[in-house]
Amino acid sequence: MRxxxxxMTRTIMRxxxxxxxxxxxxxxPSPAASFGEEYQVHVxxxxxxxxxxxxxxxADIYRPAAPGKFPVLLERTPYNRRDAATGTFxxxxxxxxxxxxxxxxxxxxxxxxxxxxxxxxxxxxVEWAASxxxxxxxxxxxxxxxxGATQMLxxxxxxxxxxxxxxxxxxxxxxxxxxxxxxxxMQWFVSSWTTGLALDTLQRKTSVRSRPKEWVEQMxxxxxxxxxxxxxxxLAPYFRDWIEHERGDDYWRQWKISDHYHEMTVKALxxxxxxxxxxxxxxxxxxxMRRKAATxxxxxxxxxxxxxxxxxxTSPEGKIGDVVFGKDAVLDMNxxxxxxxxxxxxxxxxxxxxxxxxxxxxxxxxxWRDEQEFPxxxxxxxxxxxHSSRGANSVAGDGFLSFEAPAAERPDTYEYEPRNPLPTIGxxxxxxxxxxxxxxxQRPNESRSDLLVFSTPPLARDIEVTGFxxxxxxxASSARDTDFTxxxxxxxxxxYARFLTDGIVRARYRNSMEQGDPIIPGTIYKYTxxxxxxxxxxxxxxxxxxxISSSNFPRFDRNLNTGEPILGATRMEKARQIVYHDxxxxxxxxxxxxxx
Numbered sequence: 001m002r003x004x005x006x007x008m009t010r011t012i013m014r015x016x017x018x019x020x021x022x023x024x025x026x027x028x029p030s031p032a033a034s035f036g037e038e039y040q041v042h043v044x045x046x047x048x049x050x051x052x053x054x055x056x057x058x059a060d061i062y063r064p065a066a067p068g069k070f071p072v073l074l075e076r077t078p079y080n081r082r083d084a085a086t087g088t089f090x091x092x093x094x095x096x097x098x099x100x101x102x103x104x105x106x107x108x109x110x111x112x113x114x115x116x117x118x119x120x121x122x123x124x125x126v127e128w129a130a131s132x133x134x135x136x137x138x139x140x141x142x143x144x145x146x147x148g149a150t151q152m153l154x155x156x157x158x159x160x161x162x163x164x165x166x167x168x169x170x171x172x173x174x175x176x177x178x179x180x181x182x183x184x185x186m187q188w189f190v191s192s193w194t195t196g197l198a199l200d201t202l203q204r205k206t207s208v209r210s211r212p213k214e215w216v217e218q219m220x221x222x223x224x225x226x227x228x229x230x231x232x233x234x235l236a237p238y239f240r241d242w243i244e245h246e247r248g249d250d251y252w253r254q255w256k257i258s259d260h261y262h263e264m265t266v267k268a269l270x271x272x273x274x275x276x277x278x279x280x281x282x283x284x285x286x287x288x289m290r291r292k293a294a295t296x297x298x299x300x301x302x303x304x305x306x307x308x309x310x311x312x313x314t315s316p317e318g319k320i321g322d323v324v325f326g327k328d329a330v331l332d333m334n335x336x337x338x339x340x341x342x343x344x345x346x347x348x349x350x351x352x353x354x355x356x357x358x359x360x361x362x363x364x365x366x367x368w369r370d371e372q373e374f375p376x377x378x379x380x381x382x383x384x385x386x387h388s389s390r391g392a393n394s395v396a397g398d399g400f401l402s403f404e405a406p407a408a409e410r411p412d413t414y415e416y417e418p419r420n421p422l423p424t425i426g427x428x429x430x431x432x433x434x435x436x437x438x439x440x441x442q443r444p445n446e447s448r449s450d451l452l453v454f455s456t457p458p459l460a461r462d463i464e465v466t467g468f469x470x471x472x473x474x475x476a477s478s479a480r481d482t483d484f485t486x487x488x489x490x491x492x493x494x495x496y497a498r499f500l501t502d503g504i505v506r507a508r509y510r511n512s513m514e515q516g517d518p519i520i521p522g523t524i525y526k527y528t529x530x531x532x533x534x535x536x537x538x539x540x541x542x543x544x545x546x547x548i549s550s551s552n553f554p555r556f557d558r559n560l561n562t563g564e565p566i567l568g569a570t571r572m573e574k575a576r577q578i579v580y581h582d583x584x585x586x587x588x589x590x591x592x593x594x595x596x
């Protein structure tokens with residue numbers, strides 16, 4: 001998972017040749033004709049920063065080649081700190097820019113374990129940066145994805161000189177919304193992200209284990225071992241820990257950001273994407289810090305920016321997944337970092353000083369709109385009840401959505417076979433090109449009998465849905481444990497079914513993700529499925545469509561239907577699922593409708 005400033009737009013990033021990192025310092029001329037820089041930039045590469053436990057982390061410093069003191073902008077990243085384009089750009093605008101490899105990554109010492117050291121290392125680095133001779137004592141942070149986590153965890157530690165942060169496409173918790181979602185493992189993310197991180201760890205571990213002088217005497221010559229690779233446990237011990245701790249227990253609580261909002265004193269620009277894997281956390285960080293932050297200044301200093309983005313590259317024309325949202329959807333990340341900190345650290349009057357606290361992209365209309373809050377105060381939560389007569393299995397069924405509550409209706413049934421799960425098509429994914437994220441056409445799944453399809457008739461007028469989406473499902477299963485999934489799509493007159501948002505609930509965690517509550521086979525339970533949030537205008541002639549199933553693989557791990565812990569489980573059982581929609585069990589989709 002690369003930092004989001006690299007993934008949201010490819011137009012702003014440049015890389016310097018690796019040879020520059022061998023230099024202790026250099027001065028980069030200011031190409032004023034192309035960028036309008038105010039300062040030439042002085043660079044110090046490979047600056048050691050000592051942490052409280054003696055571990056040394058490496059940083060590069062970009063600063064104006066001019067007398068005076070300047071605010072500091074800090075990025076702490078596990079993805080390689082060498083980013084001359086961003087460092088030079090921000091420094092030329094009057095900032096000291098510190099780009100640092102986090103613990104155990106690239107040139108920094110120590111061992112990498114996600115989240116474990118980021119609060120103390122963040123605190124120590126912020127205070128070190130504030131004490132630099134050319135620092136004015138104010139520190140801001142920026143970065144996305146895990147780099148957003150390094151900011152939130154630093155803010156949790158309350159370093160005195162941390163004034164503002166810009167976390168984008170990042171989470172508010174590292175159990176629910178990063179590793180798990182409503183009790184289901186976010187399998188594609190945790191496995192692919194760990195694989196990407198392991199590449200640098202493999203090189204580090206292999207280098208330490210190399211013993212060519214000891215090996216050279218081995219006979220016969222062809223048995224020379226070349227290298228001694230690390231084991232999977234050596235490369236990522238946290239991966240097993242994450243799977244072992246499938247409940248929201250004390251292991252996760254030590255890094256639970258949402259328990260510390262009331263202590264935080266920083267201003268923050270929270271940025272997320274409607275198709276991003278961490279959308280829920282980006283919005284939660286804004287809402288809760290605006291409500292709970294420790295000071296009035298911090299509460300008033302929260303901003304929210306949400307575009308149509310996924311956790312991957314946006315093309316210059318604003319294409320994400322199948323959809324071209326337009327050039328206005330492309331975020332110039334460096335300019336956004338600059339403008340936010342110009343307001344937060346330099347007190348400049350710009351859109352963040354005088355504008356609305358919320359700016360969101362309205363899909364369908366494909367326009368930006370300013371708002372005073374999120375969710376919107378004028379929201380009308382509207383209930384669309386599930387119905388069918390013959391059965392809602394596949395798009396060939398007769399499942400439909402209406403405002404009318406059900407009376408006497410027979411339930412829908414399907415078989416969930418974990419050996420043949422419903423495949424993931426786009427949506428909220430990370431990482432790598434093997435499974436691209438974003439809004440893709442869901443029609444390839446619509447012919448499956450294990451997918452229930454409920455649609456409105458073609459709409460007579462445009463309907464805007466902006467805010468949190470929920471499905472309430474009354475269901476029973478033949479299994480001891482199982483999953484229920486939901487997905488909201490926008491269906492065009494030609495049948496194209498565009499992904500909007502999705503959710504899942506693991507049956508044994510339906511009441512609490514901290515304590516499992518087994519289900520009794522054949523018993524009807526009410527399941528609340530959190531589909532997170534979206535903002536979309538369903539155009540006249542389109543249909544609102546809801547899918548119900550029991551898998552979305554490999555976005556989420558397959559529930560094997562046995563009720564056994566994930567760790568070590570291999571045995572699979574088929575489940576017969578029954579979804580009720582009658583007067584006593586009114587299954588419903590709840591949409592946040594915005595009057596137009």
